[in-house]
Amino acid sequence: MKKSFNRRKFIKNASLGSMAALLGAEIVYALPEGYTPLALQQNQDPGKLFGKHKEMRVLNDLPWNIEAQAHLLDDSVTPAAKMFIRNNGLIPEEIDPESWTLTIKGESVTQEKTYSLETLKSQFPMHTYQLVLECGGNGRSEYYPPAKGNQWTIGAVSCASWTGIRLRDVLRDVGVNEDAVYIGYYGADTHLSRDPDKNPISRGIPLNKAMEDQTLLAFAMNGEDIPVAHGYPLRLIASGFPASASGKWIHTLSIRNKIHDGEKMAPPSYSVPCEPVEPGTEVPNEAMCIIENMPVKSLITYPKSGALIGAGQPLSIRGHAWAGAKKVQTVDYSIDFGATWKSCSLQEPVNPFAWQRFEATISFPEKGYYEVWAKATDSDGISQPMLTPGWNPKGYLNNACHRIAIKIS
Amino acid sequence: MQHLPTNLRLLMGAGLLILVLIGIGVYFQTEQLETDTIPKDGEIRNAEAPLQVDGIESQVENGIHEPTGFIAGEGLSLVIAHCTACHSAKLVTQNRADREGWEKIIRWMQRTQNLWDLGEQEAAILDYLSENYAPVQTGRRRPLTNIDWYELKE
Numbered sequence: 267m268k269k270s271f272n273r274r275k276f277i278k279n280a281s282l283g284s285m286a287a288l289l290g291a292e293i294v295y296a297l298p299e300g301y302t303p304l305a306l307q308q309n310q311d312p313g314k315l316f317g318k319h320k321e322m323r324v325l326n327d328l329p330w331n332i333e334a335q336a337h338l339l340d341d342s343v344t345p346a347a348k349m350f351i352r353n354n355g356l357i358p359e360e361i362d363p364e365s366w367t368l369t370i371k372g373e374s375v376t377q378e379k380t381y382s383l384e385t386l387k388s389q390f391p392m393h394t395y396q397l398v399l400e401c402g403g404n405g406r407s408e409y410y411p412p413a414k415g416n417q418w419t420i421g422a423v424s425c426a427s428w429t430g431i432r433l434r435d436v437l438r439d440v441g442v443n444e445d446a447v448y449i450g451y452y453g454a455d456t457h458l459s460r461d462p463d464k465n466p467i468s469r470g471i472p473l474n475k476a477m478e479d480q481t482l483l484a485f486a487m488n489g490e491d492i493p494v495a496h497g498y499p500l501r502l503i504a505s506g507f508p509a510s511a512s513g514k515w516i517h518t519l520s521i522r523n524k525i526h527d528g529e530k531m532a533p534p535s536y537s538v539p540c541e542p543v544e545p546g547t548e549v550p551n552e553a554m555c556i557i558e559n560m561p562v563k564s565l566i567t568y569p570k571s572g573a574l575i576g577a578g579q580p581l582s583i584r585g586h587a588w589a590g591a592k593k594v595q596t597v598d599y600s601i602d603f604g605a606t607w608k609s610c611s612l613q614e615p616v617n618p619f620a621w622q623r624f625e626a627t628i629s630f631p632e633k634g635y636y637e638v639w640a641k642a643t644d645s646d647g648i649s650q651p652m653l654t655p656g657w658n659p660k661g662y663l664n665n666a667c668h669r670i671a672i673k674i675s
Numbered sequence: 676m677q678h679l680p681t682n683l684r685l686l687m688g689a690g691l692l693i694l695v696l697i698g699i700g701v702y703f704q705t706e707q708l709e710t711d712t713i714p715k716d717g718e719i720r721n722a723e724a725p726l727q728v729d730g731i732e733s734q735v736e737n738g739i740h741e742p743t744g745f746i747a748g749e750g751l752s753l754v755i756a757h758c759t760a761c762h763s764a765k766l767v768t769q770n771r772a773d774r775e776g777w778e779k780i781i782r783w784m785q786r787t788q789n790l791w792d793l794g795e796q797e798a799a800i801l802d803y804l805s806e807n808y809a810p811v812q813t814g815r816r817r818p819l820t821n822i823d824w825y826e827l828k829e
Contacts, residue, residue, distance in 0.1 A: 410815075
């Protein structure tokens, strides 16, 4: 891509203020010379661009960040149309699966090796799992003081069916030295500034997470090629961790002898205070810890909030609950703001890291306004809070109970 | 030039000045042809410097600058010029911070995201952001609002 560095220097060297004064105008000039608008991204309708459902909410279109609403997530297996998009950079412009390669390198690789997609698909056994991916910042919009970034409400979560090979199998094929502790990924997305020397994001996972059965290098989602917005042709899937660990458009993995130091790996990114802090506290980076497993959480996916029903009419509710690397033990609901709780029926997960379906039928005692609150509890007995949990500078890990409004008349 | 009458010298001086001004005009006219307006939603730009902004007054309806969704106010053109060169206006409008908070965000973008020096315009940008996108105290859990009521048939 052609870059207009000379012009940029010109602008930088001349102080903007003094130039503006000289010209008697408020603005100095934009000089985006030689840029190539992406055919893919010129169309502003995420329905046409990405095949997204019309009720998906666009938080940001440069870069694209789109979330679902609770009632859109009712399917047991999330279809692509209802899956959130979280991008830090720009979606790669040209992807050729024929020439795509994955290189495994790093300080702790026994021997650097490059695979074609075809080799990966044919050389290693394929596995399919239903896996929750949830953005670390899902729920950020509820924190006060507000944290900067995309203001996710509740819809940055999905549970699709992912097909691929185990990362562990590939790591064993290249050989991992004894001092290895972390796997870092590199994807083909472009930094917003278009600076080719900058990565939008390059995160990763500890070695023990990389060795798990369900940690995949995925080629397919819901039985089809992964949609481009979700990482075609190769995506790392590390369910249970913030979804930023599940890197998209992967072309390189680095086996590290220390915690990976790629973009968005270091605090404050995807980190929370190691010890709880008062809301609004300035927390130094060295007092922040990298988020690993996501906390227990649930969503009521049916009915959609705002249902008007007749007196004496029972209401069936259902939804999903998940708990990072753990299992969900119980889900309860309350129609009196937590004064009393009743249990929901809860299904087993189809595999580890899949969300679990819960259901209940509710009778309301009298007419009026109600909120149905759902609360999941994990296998360690830890429940979702009804209030927003501990404040943290970047607004991560809000797993507060979901609730819907119901009126009985 | 001493041998020329004063009037003529003045005339030549004025002529020269006009030529220079025309030159500057042509130069920046050419620049303008190469510059761009506000990116459409989802449109990607090679962002290395602020955008040129013209005629935004006519695009304001009910206090909102329609193409970007920004609140109309003092400093709007600066914010469009500097912020939307690189990312969507939505990244600004969905966030809330006080002046110090917005300044921190700008410093972070300058330190890590290739944002340029905003020079003397920074103060006006911070005024705009802290006035129009200030934090709203929400408590520990806000009530459900904007409920879209509908008859549920089972």
